[in-house]
Amino acid sequence: HFGGPSTYCGHGLGVSNDEPPVLFTGDRTILRPGMYITPEPGLYRHP
Numbered sequence: 001h002f003g004g005p006s007t008y009c010g011h012g013l014g015v016s017n018d019e020p021p022v023l024f025t026g027d028r029t030i031l032r033p034g035m036y037i038t039p040e041p042g043l044y045r046h047p
Helices: none
Strands: 008-014 017-024 037-039
Touching: 017 037
Parallel strands: none
Antiparallel strands: 008 017, 008 037
16 A cells, blocks of 8 residues: 655756755745756655
């Protein structure tokens, strides 16, 4: 069974793949032209 929601929802992409910004619920990051991001919804399994 998969658990509840996480506040984490994505991150930036760059040379090292995972780069700022780290996106989360309530984040105030302003996304600008030329920024690459990926949404990363997760399923978290509770033991």
